[in-house]
Amino acid sequence: MNKKPYLLFDFDGTLADSFGLGLKIYNQHAVQHHLEPVSDELFQKLRGIPTHKAIRLLKIPFYRIPKLIPLFLKEYRDIIHHLKPFPDIHKLLESLHQQNIGMALLTSNTVDNVQHFLELHNLEYFDWVEHSSGLFKKQHTIAHQIKKHSLQSSEVIYIGDETRDIIAAHKCGIRIISVTWGLHTSELLASFRPDFIADNPQEIKDIVSSFL
Numbered sequence: 001m002n003k004k005p006y007l008l009f010d011f012d013g014t015l016a017d018s019f020g021l022g023l024k025i026y027n028q029h030a031v032q033h034h035l036e037p038v039s040d041e042l043f044q045k046l047r048g049i050p051t052h053k054a055i056r057l058l059k060i061p062f063y064r065i066p067k068l069i070p071l072f073l074k075e076y077r078d079i080i081h082h083l084k085p086f087p088d089i090h091k092l093l094e095s096l097h098q099q100n101i102g103m104a105l106l107t108s109n110t111v112d113n114v115q116h117f118l119e120l121h122n123l124e125y126f127d128w129v130e131h132s133s134g135l136f137k138k139q140h141t142i143a144h145q146i147k148k149h150s151l152q153s154s155e156v157i158y159i160g161d162e163t164r165d166i167i168a169a170h171k172c173g174i175r176i177i178s179v180t181w182g183l184h185t186s187e188l189l190a191s192f193r194p195d196f197i198a199d200n201p202q203e204i205k206d207i208v209s210s211f212l
Contacts, residue, residue, distance in 0.1 A: 003155050004101055005211050008142070008174075010160035011107035011114055013182030015123070017086050019043070025075050033068065035060060048185050050163045052136065069108075077113050085121055086181055092201035097125045101208060105129040106138075106145060138168035146172070157195075159204065166192040177207055 012018045023038055030037045036058055038046070046054045055062065096103060105126050107114050118124050128149065132141040146153055158169040161182020166189065169176035178194035180186040189197060198204045 003152075004099075005157045005175075005208055006102040006151055006155050007096065007104070007208065008145070008156055008158045009103060009105050009126075010158075010162075010165055010182075011105055011109055011117075013161035014159060014179055015085055015089050015105075016117060017084050019183065021076070021079065021083055022072075025072050025079075028075075029071065033064075047183060048188055050184075050188070073110050073113065076109070077116070080113055080117055081120065083117055085123065086201070088201040090121065090123060092205055093123055093125045095205055096208065099212070102127055104145075104149070106132050106141060108132050136164060138164060139171040142168055142172045142174070146174075157208070159198075161189075163188060163192045166194045169194075177204055179204070 009015060012022070023043060026035075027037045029035070038058070046057065049057070055065070060068075093103070103126050105114060105128070107129065108131070111129050111131050114129050118126070118129075130141070130145050132138055142158065145151075146156060153172065153174050156174045158165060158172075158174055158176045159179065160166075160169075160176065161179050162184050166176055166178060175195040177196040177198050178184075178189040178192075179198050180189065181200070186197060186199070196207050198207065
């Protein structure tokens with residue numbers, strides 16, 4: 001990598017500590033939609049398995065997912081003011097911005113929700129925010145955004161908290177930093193062989209600095 005890296009961040013579970021809020025919304029609608037509520041104990045179990053296995057464990061038919069997601073995201077907007085960044089995220093982004101590191105956000109949430117969150121917490125350091133559709137087709141969105149924004153794959157580093165982020169990055173031929181404070185456990189992430197694993201935001205800064 002001869003030039004400065006360009007950082008492509010995931011949102012939920014990477015920047016935003018959204019799982020408590022997400023579980024609350026999910027459990028509020030579980031009975032109505034004939035879904036199994038998620039206890040704290042079950043959630044910890046879900047953290048140790050890939051997303052497609054978690055969906056099977058919850059007995060959610062895959063064909064229902066496209067209809068359920070918009071319902072959850074609509075309510076998400078109404079209570080997003082309760083959502084907080086993970087500790088030291090602001091410090092990380094501010095430091096990267098001061099180093100003139102390009103950054104963008106790719107999210108399965110709505111762009112409107114994410115922009116509102118960024119404004120609330122003074123985290124407007126990103127060149128752009130784009131929506132990623134489809135649980136298991138993130139590689140197509142990443143490839144499209146790299147082309148759309150005239151980025152060089154060799155300079156892009158993806159930063160996410162799930163195994164599907166690792167799979168997508170590998171398919172796109174880009175590096176990935178997997179963070180351990182989000183959805184999936186460090187053990188599960190490591191088994192999918194990301195380029196780097198970060199246990200805290202400072203380690204992201206250290207990894208990025210190694211390319212400068």
